[in-house]
Amino acid sequence: MGRGSRLFQRLLRLGPPLTRDVVVHPHLPVPMPDGTVLYAERWAPRHGGDGLPTALIRTPYGRGRRSTLAALPLAERGFQVVVQSVRGTFGSGGAFKPMRNEREDGLATLDWLVKQPWCGDSVVLTGSSYLGYVQWAVADQLPPQVRAMVPVVTEAALTLAFLREDAFELETPFAWGVMVSGQERKGALLRQLLGARRAHRAQFTTPLEEADRAAIGSPSPYIQNILSHGAEDPHWDGVDQQARVAAASVPVSSVAGWFDIFLPGQLRDYRALRAAGREAWLTVGPWAHTAVGVQAEGARQTLEFGLPHARGERPQEREPVRLYVMGAEAWRGFESWPPAGYAPRRFHLQEGGGLATAEPGPSGPDRYRYDPADPTPAVGGVRFAPGRGGRKVNTRLEARADVLTYTTAVLDADTEVIGEVEAEVWFRSSLPYADVFVRLCDVDAKGRSRNVCDGLVGLSGADEITRASLRLWPTAHVFKRGHRIRVQVSSGAFPRYNRNPGTGEPRATAVTLRAADQRVFHDPEHPSAVVLPVRATSAAG
Incomplete structure (x- = not known):
């Protein structure tokens, strides 16, 4: 992994690692209470990995090479990393029903994780987008071993913000539905690149309920649901995790982007944490959802905020709110969001x-x-x-x-x-x-x-x-x-x-x-x- 390690170090602008000798333990079975088995992998230093703080990443997007950018930099710098495929994705049992099973499965995964002999006594939850949403799904019922959360470009009511009756945001949920529908097919990334123009044209389809067929050749249950059920529809009951935010029992460092699809909801979640008296940091950069800078800052916050908390230490002091001020092209610290004096x-x-x-x-x-x-x-x-x-x-x-x-x-x-x-x-x-x-x-x-x-x-x-x-x-x-x-x-x-x-x-x-x-x-x-x-x-x- 040496070549990839150095590439990621430059790409994410991280300091040198503690080790580049990392091994992956694949296909770890994680039983769920209903008998379904989800699969995970463990990234750890070849020597001395047992007992290190564990970063848990639960993802619908796959393990192995697909998780390298998220897992490897952390495993080289003081963590062991567990990457789990959520229900119904990449070998994990059951059916993938977006956002429907993440609380029950997430709690069961934490219960399994803290009992593993190599886990040690501290866990940090981290990840971006859907990988951040799954953190909020369990935030109010964390075991004592969890010491911090790092939700990145995400929010606790994932999807619902797009479905307002007075402002329906088509592109994001449609594109996501198209992406996950074919992500496990051979050559999925190339297929997505080649099919991008087709997916764009499909959004011109009338009626829109036929757009998924135009893009991928068959109906997508998720796309059909986002077209047919508004944000207030009972269909989405159980998806909104906002009530769990203020009850989060651990420090939280949120990473957001000024052009991110989830920014308003993420700022809402941050304000809820602060109003409840929780320890919380907020970092907002000049990024859109898929920018490399988002991944870089997420890794830095996991290392600079999550790892000290996992070790029982205090992170380096900074203002709770750190904003990239565009136009001035500079980072500045503030005590609150929104800041006073404006x-x-x-x-x-x-x-x-x-x-x-x-x-x-x-x-x-x-x-x-x-x-x-x-x-x-x-x-x-x-x-x-x-x-x-x-x-x-x-x-x-x-x-x-x-x-x-x-x-x-x-x-x-x-x-x-x-x-x-x-x-x-x-x-x-x-x-x-x-x-x-x-x-x-x-x-x-x-x-x-x-x-x-x-x-x-x-x-x-x-x-x-x-x-x-x-x-x-x-x-x-x-x-x-x-x-x-x-x-x-x-x-x-x-x-x-x-x-x-x-x-x-x-x-x-x-x-x-x-x-x-x-x-x-x-x-x-x-x-x-x-x-x-x-x-x-x-x-x-």
């Missing part, structure tokens, strides 16, 4: 495409036409697709006729925005059903517009003048002196959000697509604005 400031949409803190004057509405047959595309931002998320130049997007932009004058001082971002847009459509998408951008001195954060809300009764209230993704960003602040308004970001057909039909079965004429108001009676948490040396005029 007051909401309204930046109003103005006639002629302006944006300013001054109240808008009398003006007529701006207009654009939204056609779901040619939907406004998602460009950068919060994306599940590797390489497509994060900060991107928005020039081509803003040149579209279905995107309005509103921009401040050149800033005469740095304007620092950290916290929760909201928007209020007074809006009217020619149809009763419409979406409003708002994006905050930073325009540099060369006129290049890059996205900072955004959000979408769906409206009914949109054929009357309506105030659309949106909660954008949280952010930490400095708009530098000489830059400008820009707000985009449109009616979609496909395929991150599904197309609004304009008819009010259920998302799974809608077949008719109707174009709509949209109007955005910005006058004294309809003061559309984005609301930014600002600490700045001067205001934009």
Whole structure:
């Protein structure tokens, strides 16, 4: 493993290991109370591995080579690592029913683990995305041997945030359903790469309930469920683990990304921990869900936070909240989220495409036409697709006729925005059903517009003048002196959000697509604005 070890050390920017002589003990049977057997593997130093702190990773994505990036760096630096395939995946018995069995199976796995003669007396739970969700599923009933948790780009109500009735996020659950449906086939990674374009095209399928067949050739139970059952549907009973967060009995270090799909829920979970008086750290970097930086920071937190707790020591002191402030391109520490000292400031949409803190004057509405047959595309931002998320130049997007932009004058001082971002847009459509998408951008001195954060809300009764209230993704960003602040308004970001057909039909079965004429108001009676948490040396005029 020497060559891979050095590659991962460089890739994750870790210090030198304690050993590069690591062995893998495969095919460890883990019995469940119902008689099902799940399989795990143990990564440990060849010499002296017994009794070391154990990092437990429970995953639906496979063991062996698939788990090397997560397991090897930890096994070389003070841990032994147990990687278990969850029920119904990669040789583990039973059927894989996403998020349905993780509490019972997770508790049974911990009971098995702490009884193993090589386990020692300390365990740390770690992992990203689904691998973080399984930690929350057991967080309120941990055995005393568990000393810390490191949930990475995840949250306690996995999937449910995508299924809001007023903002259905199609891309992430659809792409995940496609991915897991074929992940155990031979050549799965190559198949996924070659099938990416097909999967993208499939999201244009009408009705959407046929999209899984278009992408993978057969129905996917998970995709059918996310299309047919909204977040509040009883179908999802038992999936939401939020009630367990405040009851977590061990210190928690959460790793998040400004462009991660789970960021709002992860910040909610962090606030719940702090409100309950739990020891908790939060690290938020400039990452999308699949960024290498996410894996690197997850490994560092497991080593720098989890390992000291496993040894009965204190981690190195730092502020509880560590944020990468974009624009300034620097890490900063804070005592809380959201941090104190940032007051909401309204930046109003103005006639002629302006944006300013001054109240808008009398003006007529701006207009654009939204056609779901040619939907406004998602460009950068919060994306599940590797390489497509994060900060991107928005020039081509803003040149579209279905995107309005509103921009401040050149800033005469740095304007620092950290916290929760909201928007209020007074809006009217020619149809009763419409979406409003708002994006905050930073325009540099060369006129290049890059996205900072955004959000979408769906409206009914949109054929009357309506105030659309949106909660954008949280952010930490400095708009530098000489830059400008820009707000985009449109009616979609496909395929991150599904197309609004304009008819009010259920998302799974809608077949008719109707174009709509949209109007955005910005006058004294309809003061559309984005609301930014600002600490700045001067205001934009």
